[in-house]
Amino acid sequence: MKTISTNSPAATHVLRCVGCGAVQHHADRMFRCGKCSELLEVIYPDLANASHGLALRLKEIWKERRGSSFPENASGVWRFRELLPQVERSNIVTMCEGNTPLLQLGNSARALRLPHLLAKHQGMNPTGSFKDTGISAAISVAKAEGFSCVCCASTGNTSASVAAYAARAGMKSIVLLPAGHVASGKLAQALEYGAHVLQLRTDFDGCLNVLHEVVQKFPAYLLNSLNPYRLEGQKTVAFELMEQLDWIVPDHVIVPGGNLANGSALGKGFLELRDLGLIKNLPKISIIQAAGANPLARTMRENQGRELVRVNAETRATAIRIGNPASWRKAVAVLQSTGGVCEDVSEEEIALAKSKLGAEGIGCEPASAATLAGLKKLVHSGFVKATETVVLVLTGHMLKDVDYMLQAQAGQISSPIDADSAAVIKRLEKIL
Ligand code: F0G
Numbered sequence: 264m265k266t267i268s269t270n271s272p273a274a275t276h277v278l279r280c281v282g283c284g285a286v287q288h289h290a291d292r293m294f295r296c297g298k299c300s301e302l303l304e305v306i307y308p309d310l311a312n313a314s315h316g317l318a319l320r321l322k323e324i325w326k327e328r329r330g331s332s333f334p335e336n337a338s339g340v341w342r343f344r345e346l347l348p349q350v351e352r353s354n355i356v357t358m359c360e361g362n363t364p365l366l367q368l369g370n371s372a373r374a375l376r377l378p379h380l381l382a383k384h385q386g387m388n389p390t391g392s393f394k395d396t397g398i399s400a401a402i403s404v405a406k407a408e409g410f411s412c413v414c415c416a417s418t419g420n421t422s423a424s425v426a427a428y429a430a431r432a433g434m435k436s437i438v439l440l441p442a443g444h445v446a447s448g449k450l451a452q453a454l455e456y457g458a459h460v461l462q463l464r465t466d467f468d469g470c471l472n473v474l475h476e477v478v479q480k481f482p483a484y485l486l487n488s489l490n491p492y493r494l495e496g497q498k499t500v501a502f503e504l505m506e507q508l509d510w511i512v513p514d515h516v517i518v519p520g521g522n523l524a525n526g527s528a529l530g531k532g533f534l535e536l537r538d539l540g541l542i543k544n545l546p547k548i549s550i551i552q553a554a555g556a557n558p559l560a561r562t563m564r565e566n567q568g569r570e571l572v573r574v575n576a577e578t579r580a581t582a583i584r585i586g587n588p589a590s591w592r593k594a595v596a597v598l599q600s601t602g603g604v605c606e607d608v609s610e611e612e613i614a615l616a617k618s619k620l621g622a623e624g625i626g627c628e629p630a631s632a633a634t635l636a637g638l639k640k641l642v643h644s645g646f647v648k649a650t651e652t653v654v655l656v657l658t659g660h661m662l663k664d665v666d667y668m669l670q671a672q673a674g675q676i677s678s679p680i681d682a683d684s685a686a687v688i689k690r691l692e693k694i695l
Contacts (some may be wrong), residue, residue: 275307275308275309275349276305276306276307276348276349277305277306277308278290278303278304278305278306278491279303279304279305279306280296280298280299280301280302280303281301281302281303281304281592281593281596282296282299282300282301282302282592283296283298283299283301285297285298285299286306287303290303290491292478292479292485293475293478293479293485293489294485294489294490294491295489301592302489302491302589302590302592302593303491304491304494304531304593305348305491305492305494305495307346310346310535310538310539311538313539315540318539318540318541319541321345321539321541322510322541324345325342325343325502325506326506328342329342334355334357334359335352335355335357337357337359337362338355338357338358338359338360338361338362338399339359339360339361339362339363339396339499339503340357340360340361340396340399340400340496340499341355341357341399342361342499343499343502343503346495346498346499346502346535347400347495347496347499348400348404348492348495350403350404350406350407351407354403354406354407355399355403356399356402356403356406356428356431356432357399357403358389358395358399358427358428358431359389360388360389360395360396360399360496361388361395361396361499361500361503362503363383363384363385363386363387363388363500363503364383364384364387365381365382365383365384365504365507365508365654366381366382366384366625367380367381368380368381368382368620368623368625368635368655369623370619370622370623371619371620371623371635374619375638375639375642376642376649377642377647377649377651377653378649378650378652379513379651379652379653380638380652380653380655381513381652381653381654381655382620382625382627382654382655382656382657383500383504383507383654383655383656383657384625384627384657385500385656385657385658385659386626386627386628386631386657386658386659386660386661386663387660389427390420390423390424390427390452390456391420391423391448391452391659391660391662391663392420392423392424392628392658392659392660392663393420393497393500393525393656393658393659394420394421394423394424394425395424395427395428396496396497396499396500397424397488397492397493397494397495397496397497397524397528398421398424398425398428398486398493398496399428399496400492400493400495400496400497401486401490401492401493401495401496402425402428402429402432402434402484402486404492405434405484405486406432406434408484410434410482410483410484411433411434411435412434412435412436412437412482412483412484413425413429413434413435413436413437413483413484413485413486414436414437414438414439414474414477414478414483414484414485414486415436415437415438415439415474415485415486415487416438416439416440416467416470416471416473416474416487417438417439417440417445417449417467417470417487418440418441418444418445418467418521418581418582418583418584418585419440419445419446419448419449419450419453419581419582419663420449420582420658420659420663421438421486421487421488422438422440422445422449422450422452422453422458422460423449423452423453423456425438425453425458425486426438426452426453426454426456426457426458427452427456429456429457429458430456430457435459435483436456436457436458436459437458437459437461437483438453438458438459438460438461439461439463439470439471439473439474439477440453440460440461440462440463440470441462441463441465441466441467441469441470441584442462442463442464442465443462444466444467444581444584445462445581446581446582446628446663446664446665446666446667447664447665447666448662448663448664448665449663449664466576466584466586467521467522467576467584467585468576468585468586468587471487471589474487487522487589488522488524488525488589488590489589489590493524493528494524494527494528494531494593495528496528497524497525497528497529497532498528498529498531498532498535499532500528500529500532500656501529501531501532501533501535501536502532502536504516504654505536505541505542510541510542512533512542512543512544512545512546513546513651513652513653513654514546514547514647514648514651514652514653515546515547515548515549515603515641515647515651515652515653515654516529516533516546516547516548516549516653516654516656517548517549517550517551517634517637517638517641517653517654517655517656518548518549518550518551518634518656518658519550519551519552519580519582519583519630519631519633519634519656519658520550520551520552520559520583520588520594520605521552521556521582521583521584521585521588521630522585522588522589522590523550523559523588523589523590523591523593523594524589524590524593525656525658526548526550526594526597526598527590527593527594527596527597529548529597529656530548530593530596530597530600530601531593531597533545533546533548533601534600545600545601545602546601546654547601547602547603547604548597548598548601548603549598549603549604549605549606549637549641549646550594550598550603550604550605550606551605551606551607551608551633551634551636551637551638552583552605552606552607552608552633553578553580553583553584553607553608553609553610553613553630553633554578554607554608554609554610555574555576555577555578555584555610556574556576556577556578556580556583556584556585556586557574557607558571558572558573558574558576558585558586558587558588558591559588559591559594559595559605560605560606560607561574562591562595562605563595563598563604563605568595568598568599571587571588571591573586573587574586578610578613579610579613579614579629579667580610580613580628580629580630580632580633581629581630581664582628582629582630582658582659582663583630583633604641604646606637606640606641607637608633608636608637608640609636612636612639612640613629613632613633613636614629614632614671615636616632616633616634616635616636616639617629617631617632617635617668617671618671618672619635620632620635620657621661621668625657626660626661626662627657627658627659627660627661628658628659628660628661628663628664628667629664629667630658630659631655631656631657631658631659632657634655634656634657635655638653638655677690677694
């Protein structure tokens with residue numbers, strides 16, 4: 264029997280089609296099944312044979328690595344490398360991603376009458392979003408395969424992450440963005456990290472379609488979440504969360520949904536832990552979309568996940584302004600295997616949730632706040648019960664979209680007053 268090595272990168276992987284189940288060892292440039300063109304997922308056949316003792320040992324190894332200063336141990340992704348594609352140490356591109364805080368939400372918990380409400384803040388990653396975990400994994404595979412140029416289409420965060428990790432790896436990066444629909448913080452990041460930024464007169468879905476054609480003719484490695492190695496990095500949030508919760512599985516984990524890879528990755532992480540016997544049950548994973556960009560919510564409502572209902576996306580939560588999500592099949596499978604649901608929330612509900620989080624000192628971007636807005640609906644519908652533990656995954660940092668906040672808080676900005684203590688005290692007496 265093959266076992267997982269405990270001190271070197273782990274089980275070898277293969278790629279399996281999520282549509283027809285065909286297995287292949289290498290992916291083409293588009294990361295599509297050679298038989299039916301559906302998306303691929305990474306699987307580790309050896310893991311099925313892992314003994315329970317070995318699985319328990321993994322928990323110890325992962326914990327020990329937290330105290331190590333080697334980059335591949337300090338990374339909240341590569342620390343779990345037994346459950347990742349094997350990559351030579353010299354090809355690992357890491358900036359200590361992952362390792363994000365799990366925060367108690369006091370006021371929001373009280374308002375919803377939930378005893379245990381937590382936020383896993385993925386906006387605390389090196390470039391300010393959860394994308395860093397996935398990009399670290401996939402760009403390391405790209406480096407190992409000898410690529411010197413990477414690319415993505417993006418609503419903003421992927422572009423920032425790709426640009427930063429490419430710079431660290433000494434690679435060129437190309438990003439295609441929907442002109443006029445990317446929050447300025449994200450655009451500024453991509454430029455500052457040295458990406459070649461092309462703004463296209465279309466939306467995210469249009470950018471991704473163009474990129475599909477580009478990569479077939481141009482030697483750039485695709486780092487969008489069609490790339491199954493992205494999900495391998497992103498799934499590690501489940502491992503880290505379980506460590507932080509002392510391996511007690513929460514009842515619900517709630518994520519925002521755009522292209523639908525992140526909810527899929529989270530589900531994959533929990534399923535792998537269950538298959539290894541490290542957890543006995545799964546949390547219900549629910550996905551929240553903006554009402555103006557709700558293809559999954561409609562797909563579940565209108566045909567129970569059988570056929571994607573595409574929409575013309577429009578929302579001020581620009582990160583999730585996506586109408587034709589690539590990973591919808593994977594996301595439907597996660598909802599079905601964990602018993603989660605997909606809900607959509609209005610622009611007003613997102614804005615209110617974001618300000619509530621802000622008022623308890625937890626900043627995040629609008630897309631992330633959709634999780635709290637969705638939770639409110641799920642509590643009211645009775646899907647989330649008063650005794651249950653809930654974790655919201657906050658996907659992006661507050662400073663990504665400053666314009667959104669300044670607009671929302673415009674009424675709070677006071678007009679300038681004289682630089683004089685009496686004038687200041689007079690004003691304070693009025694407002695306090
Ligand atoms: N939250 C934030 C902050 C995001 O940037 C994204 C996606 C999501 C949630 C949704 O994740 O697409 O895996 O369902 N942003 C992508 C980008 C599309 O290009 O940055 P998903």
